[in-house]
Amino acid sequence: MVAGMLVIGYVLYPVHILQVRDLAGNRILLNIPVAEGDQFGVSFINSVEKLPVTDIFSIDGNWRIIFSKIVYRAPYVGYINEEKAELNGRDLIISGINQPMDRVTFFNGYTTRHTLIFNNASFPIHAMAPGGTLIEIAVRAEARLASLWKREKTL
Numbered sequence: 001m002v003a004g005m006l007v008i009g010y011v012l013y014p015v016h017i018l019q020v021r022d023l024a025g026n027r028i029l030l031n032i033p034v035a036e037g038d039q040f041g042v043s044f045i046n047s048v049e050k051l052p053v054t055d056i057f058s059i060d061g062n063w064r065i066i067f068s069k070i071v072y073r074a075p076y077v078g079y080i081n082e083e084k085a086e087l088n089g090r091d092l093i094i095s096g097i098n099q100p101m102d103r104v105t106f107f108n109g110y111t112t113r114h115t116l117i118f119n120n121a122s123f124p125i126h127a128m129a130p131g132g133t134l135i136e137i138a139v140r141a142e143a144r145l146a147s148l149w150k151r152e153k154t155l
Contacts (some may be wrong), residue, residue, distance in 0.1 A: 013143070014141040014142060014143060015033060015141070015142060015143075016033070016034050016035070016059075016063055016139055016140070016141050017031045017032060017033055017034060017139070017140050017141075017142065018030070018031070018032040018033075018034045018038075018040060018059075018118065018137065018138075018139055019031050019032075019136075019137070019138055019139070019140045020032075020116060020123070020125065020128075020135065020136070020137050021135070021136045021137075021138075022128070022129040022133050022134075022135060023105075023133075023134040023135070023136050024129075024133050024134050025129070025133070027129075029125065029128045029129060029135075030116070030123055030128075032118055034059050034139060035059070036059055036060065036061050036063075037058065037059065038058065038059045038118075038119075039056060039057065039058045039059075039068075040056075040057055040058075040116060040117060040118040040137075041054045041055060041056045041057070041071075041116070041117040041118075042054065042055045042057075042104065042106070042114060042115070042116060042117075042125075042137070043055075043113075043114070043115045043117060044109060044112040044113060044114045044115070045109075045111065045112045045113050046072075046112075047109070047111075047112065049073075051072070051073040052073045053070065053071070053072050053073070054070070054071040054117070055067065055069075055070055055104075056068050056069045056070070056071065057101075057104065059139060060100070063139045063141065064100045064101065064102065064139070065100070065101045065102070065103065065104060065137070065138070065139060066098060066099065066100055066101070067097050067098075067099040067100075067101055067104075068095065068096075068097055068098060069093060069094060069095035069096070069097060070093070070094045070097070071091050071092070071093050072091065072092040072093075072094070073090060073091060073092075084096045084097075102138065103136050103137060103138035104136070104137040104138070105134060105135065105136050105137075106134075106135055107132060107133070107134055107135070108125055108126060108129050108130070108131055108132065108133045108134075108135050109126070109131060110131030110132065111131075112126070113126045114126050114135070116137070
């Protein structure tokens with residue numbers, strides 16, 4: 001009886017996933033299991049300077065996305081929160097933003113090469129959805145059983 005309750009509890013207990021969705025096509029592009037404190041980045045090529053930019057986010061204890069810092073390769077251009085900027089080699093790093101977000105949305109650029117970076121792995125969003133597509137990244141909770149059922153889309 002106790003073992004059965006434990007199994008039921010295990011399969012119904014929620015797991016949290018970082019879900020990347022193509023909102024225009026209502027398609028899930030990626031499901032990645034996440035834990036409190038995990039970080040991820042969204043990298044892209046800036047349309048003006050044609051240099052890489054990476055927005056860095058983390059997951060807080062309330063399963064919100066926290067926009068924490070930006071890494072620019074063009075330290076000669078003015079950006080938001082420039083007073084918090086540090087030069088690290090060729091990169092300008094602006095940290096201390098700490099903006100909670102329910103989700104991250106952006107239009108998948110035609111030439112910006114949007115890429116999700118999680119645990120040193122790169123996921124080329126630009127290859128998963130056409131340019132101009134509205135992309136959403138959000139943390140979702142789902143029952144472990146549902147997560148196991150959709151294993152083919154989960155990393």
